[in-house]
Amino acid sequence: MKKFIFIIAVLLLTVSSGVNAADLIGGEFKLENTYYESMKEKHPELMSVFNLELDQQTWNGGFHIDLKFSDDLNKNQLEIALNEAYINYYGDDYDLHFGKQLISWGTAAEFNPTDNINPMNPEDIFGDKQVLTMLKGNYYLNNNYELSGVIIPFHRPVKDSFNFMGNEFKVEAVEDDLANTEYAIKLSGKGIEGFDYSLSYYHGFEDIPTAVIKMTPGGPVPDKIYFREYSIYGVDFATSHKGVGYWLEAAYTVPEQGDEYYSSVIGADYKFENGFYLEGQLIYQKDKFLNENVIIQQGLEKEFARIHNFKLGSLYNLDTEGYMIKPQFEFSLDDNLILNLSYTESEGDLMGNEMFNLESGLNMDLTYSF
Numbered sequence: 329m330k331k332f333i334f335i336i337a338v339l340l341l342t343v344s345s346g347v348n349a350a351d352l353i354g355g356e357f358k359l360e361n362t363y364y365e366s367m368k369e370k371h372p373e374l375m376s377v378f379n380l381e382l383d384q385q386t387w388n389g390g391f392h393i394d395l396k397f398s399d400d401l402n403k404n405q406l407e408i409a410l411n412e413a414y415i416n417y418y419g420d421d422y423d424l425h426f427g428k429q430l431i432s433w434g435t436a437a438e439f440n441p442t443d444n445i446n447p448m449n450p451e452d453i454f455g456d457k458q459v460l461t462m463l464k465g466n467y468y469l470n471n472n473y474e475l476s477g478v479i480i481p482f483h484r485p486v487k488d489s490f491n492f493m494g495n496e497f498k499v500e501a502v503e504d505d506l507a508n509t510e511y512a513i514k515l516s517g518k519g520i521e522g523f524d525y526s527l528s529y530y531h532g533f534e535d536i537p538t539a540v541i542k543m544t545p546g547g548p549v550p551d552k553i554y555f556r557e558y559s560i561y562g563v564d565f566a567t568s569h570k571g572v573g574y575w576l577e578a579a580y581t582v583p584e585q586g587d588e589y590y591s592s593v594i595g596a597d598y599k600f601e602n603g604f605y606l607e608g609q610l611i612y613q614k615d616k617f618l619n620e621n622v623i624i625q626q627g628l629e630k631e632f633a634r635i636h637n638f639k640l641g642s643l644y645n646l647d648t649e650g651y652m653i654k655p656q657f658e659f660s661l662d663d664n665l666i667l668n669l670s671y672t673e674s675e676g677d678l679m680g681n682e683m684f685n686l687e688s689g690l691n692m693d694l695t696y697s698f
Contacts (some may be wrong), residue, residue: 352383356697364689372690375403379411389417391427412459430457431478433514433528434577435566436593437607439625442562442581445512448487460484464494473517480510483555486535490553499537500554508533514562525565533557536616538586558583573587573597581616582693585695589614595625605629619680622646635660643678650676652686666695 330353356379363372378397384390393554416429434440446457460480467475483502502508533555540553556623564577580594582589595609610647611623628640639659656670674686 331574352385353381354383354698356695358693360691360693362689362691363440364687375399376401380435385416387418388424389415389454391415392465417435421501422465422467426462428459428461429464431457433526433562433564433698435524435564435575436595437597437609437625437627439593439609439623440563441553441593441613442526442560442575444530444532444560444562444579445480446657449592451466452598457547458484472519473515476514476516479513480532481511483510483533485533485537485555487537490537490539490550491548491551492539497539497553497638499675500552502533502555523565523567526563528560528562530562531558534583538583538616556583556585571598583616586616587618589616589618591615595655603631612681615680617681620647621680623679629634645678645680647678650674650678650685651677665698668693668695 329602331332358375358377358379360375360377361372362375365457367373376399380395380397382391382393382395391414393413396409396411398407398409399405400407410428412428412430414425414429417424421645431444431445432443433439434442443457444458445462449455453518461482463479465477465592467477470473482504484500488499488501490499510530512528514526514528516524516526520650535555537553538556540552544556559582561582562577562579562614564575566573566575568574574596576592576594578590580588580590582588591611591613593609593611595607597605597607599605607627607629609625611625613621613623617623622645624642624644625645626640630638632638637660638654639654640656641654641656642652652672652674654670654672656668659667659669661667668689668691670688672689672691674688676685678685
């Protein structure tokens with residue numbers, strides 16, 4: 329409670345000091361109602377989420393802070409989280425950013441093999457990833473080429489436990505050591521003969537644990553559960569021709585122990601004269617468990633009545649026959665007020681890994697942005 333009062337006091341002081349304290353104060357307030365099939369006769373999950381973003385920018389520096397207040401209305405339980413919070417510095421041909429950040433790499437839609445810096449959210453595999461403390465820098469070689477680098481001092485996994493035959497086992501954490509510093513580098517080119525492309529390299533530790541199993545008289549048991557050190561080599565490019573956008577993205581992963589694995593995406597999109605936007609991707613993946621998956625992903629979008637929007641997304645795994653269909657309506661009730669209605673129908677293994685499956689359910693949220 330003291331922490332909450334302190335944060336509120338700081339916010340009030342910041343807002344009351346006017347434009348001298350912040351060039352931009354923005355955010356959103358959302359009321360969210362979610363019902364999953366497994367809940368049966370229970371009431372839907374009710375959440376209120378308040379995001380407050382503060383930005384201060386000058387010619388040579390500034391900062392960005394994103395605070396999130398989440399209240400579980402069923403349990404009357406408040407959670408306060410500091411999302412992105414970093415300081416910027418701008419030089420003549422470079423910039424630096426230090427703090428909690430979210431970095432997105434890749435050109436494909438939603439599924440990005442080269443986007444490996446921030447760990448994914450296991451509760452929402454297509455949502456925003458988890459923020460990390462890091463130092464990010466960009467050096468602009470010229471108008472077309474850019475060199476980016478990232479240094480991550482601490483490893484943060486997707487999961488810190490491992491389920492084996494119905495039992496949860498604690499994972500051996502990555503030691504806080506300078507030798508275990510994670511890092512990445514990317515060379516990007518834009519507008520090169522009509523193409524945008526990038527080459528990237530990432531060195532760190534896997535987000536999902538690996539288990540070494542041994543046989544005992546009582547049966548198989550985990551002998552060692554840990555996060556493997558690995559390197560990822562990535563490439564992506566994008567171009568367009570006669571109104572059709574094309575992209576290709578791929579990553580090849582080499583762990584220090586075990587077999588290599590990889591994933592790739594090829595896709596295209598087009599907006600028709602009648603306003604329909606169509607996007608499609610073919611995903612080929614061999615994951616760390618050596619499961620091979622061929623996945624078709626599709627997206628359809630259309631504005632109606634000028635201010636409202638309809639979206640339809642789908643995913644189908646040719647190997648597991650798992651699928652997901654998600655229709656979504658966005659109603660603009662005001663310039664700043666949006667009503668979102670969506671239904672997710674999901675069945676089977678989507679990505680060949682049960683940990684990242686989605687549950688069927690209905691979602692409704694009302695969002696006011698400011």
